[in-house]
Amino acid sequence: MERLRVLVTDDEPGMTAAVERVLKDYCVSLSGVTGEVGFEVDTALTGEEALEIMEQRSPDILLLDYKLPGISGLDVLDRVTAGEAETLTVMITAYATLETAVSATKRGAWDFLAKPFTPDELKSTIRKAAGSVILSRQARRLAAEKRMVRFQFISVLAHELKAPLAAIEGYLHIVNDRVSGDDLAAYDHVFERCMIRTRHMRKLVMDLLDLTRIESGQKTRELTQTDIVEAARHAMETAEPEASQRNISINLEAPDSVLMRADRAEIGMIFNNLLSNAVKYNRDGGSVTVALAEEDDTVTIKVADTGIGMSKEEVDRLFDEFVRIRNERTRDILGSGLGLSIVKKLALLYGGRVHVESKPDAGSTFTVTLSKQPAPDPVQLADTAS
Amino acid sequence: MSDASKKVLLVDDDVDFLEQLKMRLEAMDFEVLAADGETAAYELLKETRPDLVVLDLMMEHMDAGFNLAYRIKKMDKSIPVILVTAVESQTGMGFGTGGWLKADAVLAKPVRFEQLKREIQRLIN
Numbered sequence: 001m002e003r004l005r006v007l008v009t010d011d012e013p014g015m016t017a018a019v020e021r022v023l024k025d026y027c028v029s030l031s032g033v034t035g036e037v038g039f040e041v042d043t044a045l046t047g048e049e050a051l052e053i054m055e056q057r058s059p060d061i062l063l064l065d066y067k068l069p070g071i072s073g074l075d076v077l078d079r080v081t082a083g084e085a086e087t088l089t090v091m092i093t094a095y096a097t098l099e100t101a102v103s104a105t106k107r108g109a110w111d112f113l114a115k116p117f118t119p120d121e122l123k124s125t126i127r128k129a130a131g132s133v134i135l136s137r138q139a140r141r142l143a144a145e146k147r148m149v150r151f152q153f154i155s156v157l158a159h160e161l162k163a164p165l166a167a168i169e170g171y172l173h174i175v176n177d178r179v180s181g182d183d184l185a186a187y188d189h190v191f192e193r194c195m196i197r198t199r200h201m202r203k204l205v206m207d208l209l210d211l212t213r214i215e216s217g218q219k220t221r222e223l224t225q226t227d228i229v230e231a232a233r234h235a236m237e238t239a240e241p242e243a244s245q246r247n248i249s250i251n252l253e254a255p256d257s258v259l260m261r262a263d264r265a266e267i268g269m270i271f272n273n274l275l276s277n278a279v280k281y282n283r284d285g286g287s288v289t290v291a292l293a294e295e296d297d298t299v300t301i302k303v304a305d306t307g308i309g310m311s312k313e314e315v316d317r318l319f320d321e322f323v324r325i326r327n328e329r330t331r332d333i334l335g336s337g338l339g340l341s342i343v344k345k346l347a348l349l350y351g352g353r354v355h356v357e358s359k360p361d362a363g364s365t366f367t368v369t370l371s372k373q374p375a376p377d378p379v380q381l382a383d384t385a386s
Numbered sequence: 387m388s389d390a391s392k393k394v395l396l397v398d399d400d401v402d403f404l405e406q407l408k409m410r411l412e413a414m415d416f417e418v419l420a421a422d423g424e425t426a427a428y429e430l431l432k433e434t435r436p437d438l439v440v441l442d443l444m445m446e447h448m449d450a451g452f453n454l455a456y457r458i459k460k461m462d463k464s465i466p467v468i469l470v471t472a473v474e475s476q477t478g479m480g481f482g483t484g485g486w487l488k489a490d491a492v493l494a495k496p497v498r499f500e501q502l503k504r505e506i507q508r509l510i511n
Contacts, residue, residue, distance in 0.1 A: 166496065167402035174406055179413045190409075193402055 001027070001035050004130055007042045007059035009050040009076065010092060011069050016043035019063060022119045028127045030134050037130055047071040051079060058085030060133045061126065063113065065092045066100065074107060081108030086136065088129050092117075160204060160337065164197040207338040210269060214345050221263045221349075228258040228267060228299055232290050235271030239279050239288075247285045250275070254292035260299050260372045266346050270301065273339040274366050278305035281364070297372045298352070304365040310358040318356060319344050343368065392510055395419045395436035397427045397454060398470070407440065410499055411506075424450040431458070436465060438510050440502070442495075443471035455489060466490040466509035470497055 008019045020041040027036040042059065044050035047068045054062075062080060066073040073091065080087050091104050094115040101112055110132070113125050171190045180186035229252075236250050243250055271290075278288040286306035293300045310318070319340050343366075344354050351371035358364035394416045398404045401422055408418045419436060421427035430436075439458055443451035455467050472495035491505045 163400075167400075167406075170402065170406040174409055179409050189405075193405065197402065 001038050002033060002134075003038045003040050004060040004133055005040050005042065005057065006061045006063065006126070007044060007050060007053060008063045009044045009047065009068070009073070010063070010065040011045055011067070013045060015065075016045065018119075019043075019122060022122055023126060026123055026126070028130055030131050032138060033134055037134065039126065039130075047073065047076040050076055054080070054083075054085070054087070058083070058087055060087065061129045062087050062089045063092055064089055064109075066104075067094070074104065077104065077107050077109055086133075086140075088133055090125055090129060157208070161201065164201040167197050168194050204338070207342060211338055211342055211345070214266075214342065214349070221266070223261050223263055225259055226262040226264050226267055228260060228262075228292055228301070229254045229256065231264065231267045232271055232292060232301070235268060235275050236290065238272060239275040242276075243279045243288070246279070246282070248279055248282050248288060250279075250288045250290065252290050252292075254290070255294070258292050258294045258299055260294075260370065262350065262370070266349065270343050270346050270368060273343050274301070274303040274368070277339060277366075278303050278307070278364075281305065282307035286363075299370045299372060301368040301370070302365060304363060306363040309360040309362050309364050310356075311360055315356050315358050319354070391415070391417055392437040393417045393419060393434060394506065394510075395421065395427065395430060395434075395439045397421045397423075397439065397451075398442035399423050400442070403442075407499075407502075410503075414503070424454055427454055428457075431461070435462065438506060439465060439467045440506070441467060441469055443469050468493060468502070468505055468509070470495055470502075472496075 006019075006023055008016045010016050010019075020043060023039040023041050027038045029036050042053055044053055048070050050062070050064070051071075053059075062076075064073050064076055068076070077089055077091070080089055088110045089108065090111045090113055091100075091109045092113050092115055093100060104112070111125060111129060113122065117125075171194050174180070174190060175187050232252060232254065236252065239250060275288065275290070282288065282305045288306075289302075289304045291300075291302040291304070293302075340354075347354050347368050347370065352369045355367040355369075356364060357367075394411055396404055396407050396411075396418060398407070399422055404420050404422060408420050411418045419430050419434060421430055439455075441451055441455055441458075443455075451469070451471070455469060458465055458467055467489050468491045469489040470493050490509050493502060493505065
C-alpha cells in the first residue's frame with residue numbers, strides 16, 4: 001500500500017493527537033492508483049519543530065495551524081513554498097476569513113480546514129489533498145520518463161550520426177595517405193562507400209526532420225482530396241531504380257482510384273517508407289505487392305514483400321525509434337531506423353494503425369489502415385503517438 | 387619484408403572499418419582475409435590458419451566476438467588474437483590480456499591504426 005506522509009503542526013497537543021488518531025487507520029482509494037493509499041503521521045507543536053522535521057523528511061501533506069507560539073504558520077508556509085520539496089499545505093484556522101484565505105493562498109497554501117473540524121471534514125480534506133499529491137506525482141514521473149526517452153533518443157541519434165562520419169573520415173585518411181598508391185582509380189570503391197554513407201546520413205537527417213515535424217504538430221498540413229492510388233504509383237516510381245537493379249518487381253493491386261481527404265506529402269511518406277523497406281529487405285529477384293482497398297470509412301494499404309522476414313521478437317521491437325533489426329542478413333542494409341516510426345505516427349494522424357505479419361525467410365506484409373474521417377488535431381496527438 | 391605473405395584475419399561487422407583496415411594492411415604486404423561476421427569467420431577458419439587475428443568483440447550477438455576468440459585459441463593457442471572493442475571506452479569495463487580470454491592485445495575503439503600496426507608487428511614476429 002502506498003503511504004503518504006502527513007505532518008500536523010498545531011500548538012494544542014490534543015489536536016495533533018486527534019488528527020493522528022483519525023488518519024492512522026484511514027485509507028483512501030484514488031483513481032489511477034492500484035490499491036489503497038494510507039497515511040503516516042508526524043506531529044509538531046511549534047513551527048520550529050515542524051521545520052526541523054521537514055528537514056529530515058519532507059511530508060506530502062502539511063496540516064499547519066496559523067497561530068503558533070514561536071514563528072507563525074505563515075512563516076512556516078513561506079519556507080515550505082520556497083523549499084524544493086513538493087509539499088501540499090493545508091492551513092488550519094479558527095478564524096477563517098476571506099482575507100486570511102486569500103493571503104495564505106497567495107503564499108502557497110493549497111487548502112483550508114476551519115477549526116473546530118469533525119473527523120469527517122478532516123478525512124475529506126486529506127482525501128482531496130492525497131488525490132492532488134498522487135496526481136502531481138504521476139505527472140512528475142511521466143515528465144521524467146519523457147525526458148529520459150528524449151535523452152535516449154538523442155544519444156542514439158548522436159551515435160547514428162557519428163558512425164557514418166567515422167567511416168567517411170577513415171576513407172579520407174586512406175586517400176590522403178595514398179594507401180593504395182597515386183592512381184586515383186585505385187580508390188573508386190572508397191569514393192563509392194563515402195557517397196553511400198553520405199547519402200544515408202542525409203536520409204537520416206531528412207527522416208529526423210519529418211519525424212520532429214510530425215511530432216511537434218508544427219508541420220502545416222494541407223488536407224485535400226487525395227488519390228491514394230496515384231500516391232502509390234508515384235512512390236513505386238521512386239522505388240523502381242533500386243528495385244530493378246536487384247531484379248525486384250513491384251506490382252499494384254488497386255481500383256482506378258481511392259479518394260480520401262489527406263495531406264499528399266504525408267501519404268507520400270507512408271508509401272515511400274513502406275516501399276523502400278520492402279525493396280531493401282527483399283531478396284534479389286523477389287517481388288513487392290502494393291494492394292489498396294477501400295471500405296466504408298477506411299482505406300487499407302498493404303505492402304507485401306518476399307524478403308528475409310522477421311521473427312516474432314523482431315516484429316515486437318520493430319516500431320521503436322532507431323531499432324534496426326540487426327542480424328547477419330540485415331548487416332549490409334543501411335537505414336535510418338526511423339522509417340517505421342514515421343509510418344506509425346502518420347497512421348495515427350489519420351486515426352489509423354499499422355499491422356505487421358512476417359515470417360522469417362518468407363517475407364513481411366505491412367498493413368496500414370487509415371480513417372477517412374477528419375483527422376484529429378496533430379498537436380494533441382504528439383503525446384499519444386510517442 | 388618479413389611480414390610478406392603473412393595472413394591476417396580481420397573480423398568486424400562494420401564493413402567500412404573492415405575495408406579500411408584491409409586496405410592499410412594490404413599496403414603493408416599482408417595477405418588479408420576479411421570476415422564481416424561470425425559465420426564468415428568460421429568459414430575462413432575452416433580452410434586457412436591465419437598468422438594473426440584482429441577481432442571486434444561486439445558484433446550482432448553480444449557474445450559473438452568472445453565465442454570466436456575462444457574458438458580460435460582452442461584451435462591453436464599460438465595464433466595471436468588482438469581484440470578490438472568499444473566496450474571499454476563505453477563502460478569502463480576492462481578485459482586485460484591476462485584473463486580467461488587470453489587475448490594477446492586489447493585495443494579500444496576507435497582504433498588508431500598506428501597503434502594497431504605496432505601491436506601486429508610485435509605479435510607476428
